[in-house]
Amino acid sequence: MPTVLVVDDAADLRFLFRAVLSRAGFDVVEASSGREVLAMLDQDPVPDVVLLDVQMPDMDGWDTLTAIRARVDTHELPVILCTVKASEEDVHRGWMLGCDGYVTKPFDIVALREEVAAVVSRSAEQRLAVRAVALAAPHDYEIDRTSIRSIAWTFRP
Numbered sequence: 239m240p241t242v243l244v245v246d247d248a249a250d251l252r253f254l255f256r257a258v259l260s261r262a263g264f265d266v267v268e269a270s271s272g273r274e275v276l277a278m279l280d281q282d283p284v285p286d287v288v289l290l291d292v293q294m295p296d297m298d299g300w301d302t303l304t305a306i307r308a309r310v311d312t313h314e315l316p317v318i319l320c321t322v323k324a325s326e327e328d329v330h331r332g333w334m335l336g337c338d339g340y341v342t343k344p345f346d347i348v349a350l351r352e353e354v355a356a357v358v359s360r361s362a363e364q365r366l367a368v369r370a371v372a373l374a375a376p377h378d379y380e381i382d383r384t385s386i387r388s389i390a391w392t393f394r395p
Contacts, residue, residue, distance in 0.1 A: 240358045241265040243285035245275050245302070246320075247294040255289060255350075262351045272297030276305055279312050287338075287358045292321035292328075300335060307336045314362045318353060320345065333372040338365045340372075 242264045244255040249270070256266045267285060269275045271294055288306070292299035299319060306312045318339035319332045332340050339357045341350055360368065 239263055239265050240286035241267060241283070242354060242358075243267050243269060243275065243278065243288045245269045245272070245288060245294075245299070246291040247271060248291075251291075258347050258351055259289075259354060262355065264354065271295065272299065272302030272305070275302055279306070279309070279315075284312065284315065287316040287318065287354060289318050289320050289354065290337075292319060292323045292332075300331065303332070303335045303337060314365075316357045316360070316365060318357055320350070330373070333369055336369070338369065 242255075242259050244252050244259070244266055245268075246252050246255070247270050252268045252270070256268065259266050267278070269278055273296055275288065275290070276297075290299045290302060294302075297305075299321065303317055303319070306315055306317060316338045317336070318341060319337045320341040320343060321328070321332075322343045323329075323332075324342040329340055338360070339353050341353055357365070
């Protein structure tokens with residue numbers, strides 16, 4: 239069973255993520271801050287994917303993602319941003335920093351579950367390809383999402 243590290247400062251959302259992802263067959267571990275995530279990544283086992291909120295106190299998701307990508311042992315760890323930050327600039331920033339998926343709150347539970355399953359099933363090369371598609375036309379996010387979904391279907395197991 240793949241392990242998802244859910245990172246959100248809101249306990250009620252962590253509870254919801256745990257319920258949804260556990261029912262989908264994932265093991266779920268939780269963290270409430272970016273600093274807690276980095277401490278957890280120093281321990282074994284490293285999760286298979288991180289579901290990361292952006293707006294958190296002490297260390298936001300942008301800085302947490304940057305720190306994950308900067309570490310030799312986690313630079314390829316799949317990270318999905320799950321945030322209310324939905325502007326074109328925010329989405330582009332997430333992909334530029336190296337996210338492997340971007341889900342906006344409020345989210346559809348089925349879509350969230352499918353996004354986590356899709357990202358965790360891709361190889362590092364496939365995740366880079368999806369990221370390249372997301373960055374290809376940052377001026378038009380709707381076209382990007384269509385392109386991302388199209389290329390992502392190619393990489394389904």
